[in-house]
Amino acid sequence: MSAFVLRAGVVVVAVAAIAGCASMRRMDAGEAITARQQLMKEQGALMRSMGEKMKAGQVQAVAADAAKLEQTASRIPKLFPQNSVDPGVSRAKPEIWQKWSEFEGYAGSLEKKADQLQATAQSGSAQATQMALADIGKTTCGACHTTFRGPEIKK
Numbered sequence: 589m590s591a592f593v594l595r596a597g598v599v600v601v602a603v604a605a606i607a608g609c610a611s612m613r614r615m616d617a618g619e620a621i622t623a624r625q626q627l628m629k630e631q632g633a634l635m636r637s638m639g640e641k642m643k644a645g646q647v648q649a650v651a652a653d654a655a656k657l658e659q660t661a662s663r664i665p666k667l668f669p670q671n672s673v674d675p676g677v678s679r680a681k682p683e684i685w686q687k688w689s690e691f692e693g694y695a696g697s698l699e700k701k702a703d704q705l706q707a708t709a710q711s712g713s714a715q716a717t718q719m720a721l722a723d724i725g726k727t728t729c730g731a732c733h734t735t736f737r738g739p740e741i742k743k
Contacts, residue, residue, distance in 0.1 A: 617672040624667035625678070631660050635729070638705075638721055647717050650709035657724075658702035664695040679738040687735075694732035701728055 615623065634653045641649045668684055668691070684691045705720045 614669060615667075615672075617669070617674060618677075620667050620669050620672040621674060621678045621680075624664070624680075627660055627663060627667060631657060631729075634660075635721075635725065642714070642718055642721065645714070647709055647712055647714045650717055650721070651706045654702050654706035654709055658699050658706065661695055661699035661702055664698070665692050675738070676741070679741060681736050681738050684736045691732070691736055694728055694736075698724065698728040698732075 634657045638650045638653045638657075641647070641653070668680065670685055672678075673680055673682055701720070701724050705717065705724060708720045709717045711717075
């Protein structure tokens, strides 16, 4: 192997490593709050969309939204870095970081149940899909919000 090719390879690897490290920087509290609020709005829209599809009898169409819900659920813990609390902007309670494993458990449960919802919807069973959708709303979203989300912010 020529010295030129070897040096070029080292440069490419170094540039990739630097770029990778730069993209892994931690979000500050404000960035995290903005990102997670956007993610939660997206999840709320997915839940509404699935409810509307169920009412319209489009059971199998729920699967695509469930897949998106699963993907977003996997990102939840990363959007709650330590001390990213701002009561004037965010409804996140400090209890999130005090009971971190419980919080992560809700996110993991949402991811798992969204995957199960996707499979159920693909089966075409309206009753099973409706039950799975209601279960997500009650035992994951609702339970997590009850424990870890504060009251509406009055502006």
